[in-house]
Amino acid sequence: MSNPLLAETELPLFSQIKPSHIQPAIKALLKENRQTTEALLASIQEYTFENLVWPLEILDDRLDSIWGLVSHLSSVQDSPELRSVYEALLPLMSDYYSEMGQHEPLYKAFLDIKNSRQYKDLNLSQQKIIENALRDFKLSGVSLDKEKRDRIKELNSELSELENKFEKNILDATDHWTLHITDSERLKGLSPHTLAITKAAGENSQKEGWLITLDYPTYDAIMRCAEDRELRKEVYRGYQTLASNQAPTQDWDNGPLMVEILNKKQELAELLGFKDYAEYSLVTRMLKSSKEVMDFLNEMVEHIQERANKDLEEIKAFALEEFQMKEVEAWDLRYLSESLREKRFSISEEDCRLYFSEKNVLEGLFTIAKELYGISIQEIRNFEGWHEGVKLFEVRDENNQLRGKFYIDLYARVHKRKGAWCGSCKTRAKKINGEIISPIAYIICNFRAKTEDEAEGLLSHDEVITLFHEFGHCLHDILTKVDYPSISGGNGVSWDAIELPSQLMEHWCWEKEAVDLISKHQTTGVCLPETLFLRLKKSKNFQIGLGLMRQLEFSLFDFELHLQRDIKEYSDIQAILDKVRVKTALIPPPTFNRFQNSFTHIFSGGYAAGYYSYLWSEVLSEDAYELFKRKREVFDQEVAKRFLKDILEQGGSREFMDLFVEFRGRKPDVKALLKSLDL
Numbered sequence: 001m002s003n004p005l006l007a008e009t010e011l012p013l014f015s016q017i018k019p020s021h022i023q024p025a026i027k028a029l030l031k032e033n034r035q036t037t038e039a040l041l042a043s044i045q046e047y048t049f050e051n052l053v054w055p056l057e058i059l060d061d062r063l064d065s066i067w068g069l070v071s072h073l074s075s076v077q078d079s080p081e082l083r084s085v086y087e088a089l090l091p092l093m094s095d096y097y098s099e100m101g102q103h104e105p106l107y108k109a110f111l112d113i114k115n116s117r118q119y120k121d122l123n124l125s126q127q128k129i130i131e132n133a134l135r136d137f138k139l140s141g142v143s144l145d146k147e148k149r150d151r152i153k154e155l156n157s158e159l160s161e162l163e164n165k166f167e168k169n170i171l172d173a174t175d176h177w178t179l180h181i182t183d184s185e186r187l188k189g190l191s192p193h194t195l196a197i198t199k200a201a202g203e204n205s206q207k208e209g210w211l212i213t214l215d216y217p218t219y220d221a222i223m224r225c226a227e228d229r230e231l232r233k234e235v236y237r238g239y240q241t242l243a244s245n246q247a248p249t250q251d252w253d254n255g256p257l258m259v260e261i262l263n264k265k266q267e268l269a270e271l272l273g274f275k276d277y278a279e280y281s282l283v284t285r286m287l288k289s290s291k292e293v294m295d296f297l298n299e300m301v302e303h304i305q306e307r308a309n310k311d312l313e314e315i316k317a318f319a320l321e322e323f324q325m326k327e328v329e330a331w332d333l334r335y336l337s338e339s340l341r342e343k344r345f346s347i348s349e350e351d352c353r354l355y356f357s358e359k360n361v362l363e364g365l366f367t368i369a370k371e372l373y374g375i376s377i378q379e380i381r382n383f384e385g386w387h388e389g390v391k392l393f394e395v396r397d398e399n400n401q402l403r404g405k406f407y408i409d410l411y412a413r414v415h416k417r418k419g420a421w422c423g424s425c426k427t428r429a430k431k432i433n434g435e436i437i438s439p440i441a442y443i444i445c446n447f448r449a450k451t452e453d454e455a456e457g458l459l460s461h462d463e464v465i466t467l468f469h470e471f472g473h474c475l476h477d478i479l480t481k482v483d484y485p486s487i488s489g490g491n492g493v494s495w496d497a498i499e500l501p502s503q504l505m506e507h508w509c510w511e512k513e514a515v516d517l518i519s520k521h522q523t524t525g526v527c528l529p530e531t532l533f534l535r536l537k538k539s540k541n542f543q544i545g546l547g548l549m550r551q552l553e554f555s556l557f558d559f560e561l562h563l564q565r566d567i568k569e570y571s572d573i574q575a576i577l578d579k580v581r582v583k584t585a586l587i588p589p590p591t592f593n594r595f596q597n598s599f600t601h602i603f604s605g606g607y608a609a610g611y612y613s614y615l616w617s618e619v620l621s622e623d624a625y626e627l628f629k630r631k632r633e634v635f636d637q638e639v640a641k642r643f644l645k646d647i648l649e650q651g652g653s654r655e656f657m658d659l660f661v662e663f664r665g666r667k668p669d670v671k672a673l674l675k676s677l678d679l
C-alpha cells in the first residue's frame with residue numbers, strides 16, 4: 001500500500017494521512033536523502049551549482065515540506081498517537097540536520113564551488129545559497145573536533161525535544177484548566193456570545209451552568225468585559241500561571257525545562273565560539289550586534305516612558321472615579337482600559353463585530369490585494385482539509401499565472417495550538433527539469449468561534465488586523481519568484497525582518513477605503529459608518545504607551561536572558577524579568593505571575609534573542625508605509641508594485657538591508673514609527 005504522505009500530489013492528502021504513516025515515510029526520506037547525497041558526492045568530477053547544490057536543494061525541500069506537514073498536523077490536530085510519533089521522530093530529524101551541517105566532504109564541495117572560476121558567473125541567488133550554506137556549516141560546527149561536533153549534535157537533539165515538551169505542557173495545562181460557574185451574577189458584563197460559548201462548554205462536560213476555559217478568545221473576553229473583579233482575578237491567575245509551579249497542579253511545570261533550554265543554548269553558542277546565545281543568533285540577523293539591539297530597545301523605552309506613565313495615570317483616575325477602585329491590579333487593566341475606551345470613543349468591540357463577517361472580510365481583503373498587487377484570489381471548493389472549517393484559495397497574477405495556494409483555519413478549538421501564524425506547506429521551487437512547484441501556505445488563527453445561532457464567524461477589528469497580518473506573511477510565501485527553496489518566500493530572510501510584509505499589511509485595516517471593502521453590517525448591509533470608523537481610528541493609539549511598554553518588556557527580557565551566561569536555577573530567570581520590570585512594568589504584576597512559563601515565542605518558537613524583531617519590523621513597516629502614503633492614495637499601485645518586486649518576490653535571495661534600501665532608497669529610520677505613534 002502506498003504511503004499518502006509520500007504521494008506526489010499537488011495538495012497533501014489530509015483525509016488519508018494517519019499517524020501510522022508518518023514514521024515509515026520520514027524514515028524512508030531520511031534514508032533516501034543520505035544515500036542520494038553520498039551518491040552525488042562520489043559520482044561528480046567537478047562540483048557545480050547545477051550538479052550538486054540544486055539537486056540538494058530539491059532533496060532537502062521535499063523532506064522539509066513533508067516534515068513541515070507533520071509539524072503542522074501536530075499543531076492543529078494534536079492527539080496522543082500523533083504526539084508520540086512526532087516525539088519519536090524529533091531526534092532523528094535533529095540528527096539528520098546536524099549530520100548534514102557537519103558533513104565535511106559536503107562542506108569541502110561547497111568550498112570548491114565558492115573558490116571555482118564558475119562562482120562569479122552564478123547569479124546573486126545562487127551565490128547567496130552558497131554563502132548561506134558555508135555560514136550554516138560553520139554554525140553547525142563543521143570545523144570543530146569530533147568531540148565538540150558530537151556534543152553539538154547532542155545539544156541540538158535535546159533542544160528540539162525540550163522545546164516540543166515546553167509547548168505540549170502549555171497545551172495540556174490549557175486543556176485541563178476549567179472554572180465551573182453556576183451563579184449567573186458572576187458573568188455580568190460578558191457578551192451573549194461569550195455566555196453561549198461558556199454555556200455550550202458546560203453542556204459538553206455535563207455541567208449545569210457555565211464552564212470557563214483558557215482558550216484565548218474566552219480569556220480575552222473575561223479580562224476585557226467581566227464586571228466581577230474576583231472572576232477576572234481567578235481567570236487571570238489561571239492564564240498567567242499556566243505550566244508553572246504556581247498552577248493548581250504541577251504536572252506541566254515548564255520551569256525546569258526553561259533552565260535546561262537556556263543552558264543548552266549557551267553551551268551551544270560557546271562551543272561555536274560565541275560569547276553568548278544572543279551573539280550567535282545575530283549572525284543571521286539584520287541588526288548585527290547586541291549593542292545595536294539593546295540601544296534600539298533602550299531608546300524606545302526612553303521615547304515611550306512618559307506616554308506610558310500618562311496612560312497609567314489616566315487609568316488610575318478613571319478607576320477611582322468610575323469604580324471607586326483605589327488600587328489598580330494587573331487583572332483590572334484590560335477591563336479598565338476597555339471601559340475607558342468605550343466611554344471615550346463610544347466603541348464596543350461587540351458592535352464592531354457585526355460589521356466584520358468572515359465572508360465579507362475575506363472578500364474585501366482579496367479585493368485590497370488585487371488593488372495593490374494585481375492578484376486574483378479564488379476559493380477552491382473540492383479539496384481535503386484537516387478540519388471541516390478549513391478553506392482553500394488559489395492566487396493568480398495579472399497574466400492569469402498560478403502563483404500559489406493557501407489554506408485558512410480561523411477559529412479556536414481544543415487540541416489546536418494557541419496564537420496565530422502562517423506556515424509554509426510547500427515552498428516555490430524549480431525542479432531540475434524546469435517544472436515549477438508552486439507554493440502553498442497555511443494561515444492559522446484562533447478567533448472566537450461562532451455560536452449555533454450565528455451563520456458565520458464575526459470578527460472583532462483586532463481579529464481582522466491579525467488576519468491581515470498573517471495574510472501579509474502568506475503573500476511573502478506565495479508571491480516569491482525565487483526558484484530555490486532555501487531562499488524562496490520567507491526562507492532565508494533575516495528573522496528580524498520577517499514581520500515586515502505582515503505588519504505592513506495591517507495598515508489597510510485603518511484606511512476608510514479599505515475598511516469599506518471588508519465591512520458590511522449583518523442586518524442592515526451597510527459598511528462601517530464614517531463616524532464609527534473615525535472613532536475607531538482615533539482609538540488606534542489609545543493607551544499605546546502601556547501596550548508598547550509591554551512589548552518592550554518581552555523584548556528586553558528575551559534579549560537580556562540570552563545575554564546571560566550563567567543561569568543556574570529558575571529564580572535566575574525570574575530575577576532577570578524582575579530587573580527588566582523595574583523599567584517597564586508600571587503596575588508590578590502579582591508575585592504569582594509566571595507569564596514567562598508560556599512564552600512560546602522564545603522558548604520554542606524560534607524568537608530566542610529575537611523578540612525585538614516585532615518592534616524592529618514595526619520600524620521597517622512604518623517606514624515602508626510612509627512611501628505608500630506619500631501621494632495620499634490608499635492603493636498606490638506604483639509603490640505596491642515596487643514592494644512586490646523589491647521585497648515580496650525576492651524572499652531571502654539577498655541581504656535584507658540591501659532589499660530594503662532598494663525599495664526605500666535609504667536605510668530604515670526609526671522616526672517613521674515614532675511619528676505613527678504620535679510620539
Ligand SMILES: [Zn+2]
Pocket residue numbers: 469473499502
Ligand atoms: Zn507575524
